Each structure stands twice: as C-alpha cells, then as structure tokens.
Amino acid sequence: MQKKVLVVMGSDSDFPVLETCFRTLTDFxxxxxxxxxxxxxxxxxxxxLARNAAARGFAVIIAAAGxxxxxxxxxxxxxxxxxxxxxxxxxxxxxxxxxxxxVQMPAGVPVAAMAIDGAANAAVFAAQILALQDxxxxxxxxxxxAKLADSVGERQKRLEEKLHAL
Numbered sequence: 001m002q003k004k005v006l007v008v009m010g011s012d013s014d015f016p017v018l019e020t021c022f023r024t025l026t027d028f029x030x031x032x033x034x035x036x037x038x039x040x041x042x043x044x045x046x047x048x049l050a051r052n053a054a055a056r057g058f059a060v061i062i063a064a065a066g067x068x069x070x071x072x073x074x075x076x077x078x079x080x081x082x083x084x085x086x087x088x089x090x091x092x093x094x095x096x097x098x099x100x101x102x103v104q105m106p107a108g109v110p111v112a113a114m115a116i117d118g119a120a121n122a123a124v125f126a127a128q129i130l131a132l133q134d135x136x137x138x139x140x141x142x143x144x145x146a147k148l149a150d151s152v153g154e155r156q157k158r159l160e161e162k163l164h165a166l
C-alpha cells in the first residue's frame with residue numbers, strides 16, 4: 001500500500017500558500033489528505049491526528065501555521081513520523097515569528113523547517129522521504145530534477161538573446 005502525506009493547516013486562510021504543496025504532491029502521484037486543525041483551539045484533535053497518523057497509512061506530516069506556529073511542534077510531539085513545518089507569512093513580523101517557532105524546537109522533537117511560505121519545497125521534501133522506499137517516486141524526483149536543470153539552460157538562452165540584442 002502506498003504511503004500518504006497528511007497536510008495540516010492551522011486555518012483555511014492558509015490554503016493559498018498550501019496550494020503549491022497540493023499541486024506538487026499531485027504531480028508526484030503522492031496521495032494526501034488535507035485537514036484544518038488548530039494547536040490552540042483544538043489541541044486534542046491535533047494530538048489525535050498525530051497519534052493516529054501512522055496507523056491511518058501516513059508516512060509524513062506537513063504542517064503549516066503562522067504567527068506563534070505551534071501546530072508543527074504539537075504534531076511532532078505526538079508522533080514518530082517526520083514532520084515538515086511551513087511557516088506562513090502573516091502578522092506584524094511577516095512570518096518570521098512562525099519561522100522561529102518552527103526552527104526552535106527542543107531536543108527530541110524535531111520539525112524540518114521550510115522557508116516562509118515554502119509549500120512547494122515541503123512537498124518535494126516529503127517526496128524525497130517517501131522515495132527512500134518507493135522507486136516510482138524516486139523516478140519522478142529524477143525527472144523533476146532534470147526539468148529544473150533544463151529550465152536553467154532555457155533561462156541562459158533567454159539571457160544570451162537579451163544581451164545579444166543590446
């Protein structure tokens with residue numbers, strides 16, 4: 001059975017940030033489930049989600065949150081699955097507070113921190129974790145990386161055309 005990714009966001013207002021995550025997981029053919037859960041408003045639900053994630057077939061958890069951004073850490077405290085945190089740009093500090101909250105986890109409760117609004121990288125990182133035991137995802141990642149390299153070559157050609165036109 002193919003493992004899934006659990007994507008948890010603190011609010012539906014985080015959807016525009018997570019959209020690239022959902023698209024990237026879909027492009028890799030990785031099944032996922034998306035949930036809204038608050039570390040502060042529904043802490044029992046958050047704990048239950050994390051505690052039961054592995055039994056429900058999930059192999060990785062991606063958690064996005066802004067401001068105090070406790071959601072990734074709360075989930076990580078309740079599971080042995082890898083948790084990837086996405087700090088969401090919001091509030092007076094434009095996501096820096098969320099980034100610090102995710103990065104500053106205590107020893108023994110790690111959360112992999114992505115860049116502020118780094119949802120696409122969270123999906124790629126989840127794919128890399130799953131690829132350790134799934135050759136189909138490994139092949140998809142190899143194609144993905146090749147496309148990235150090709151895009152740089154195309155950008156170089158456009159630059160040369162612009163310079164030549166001067």
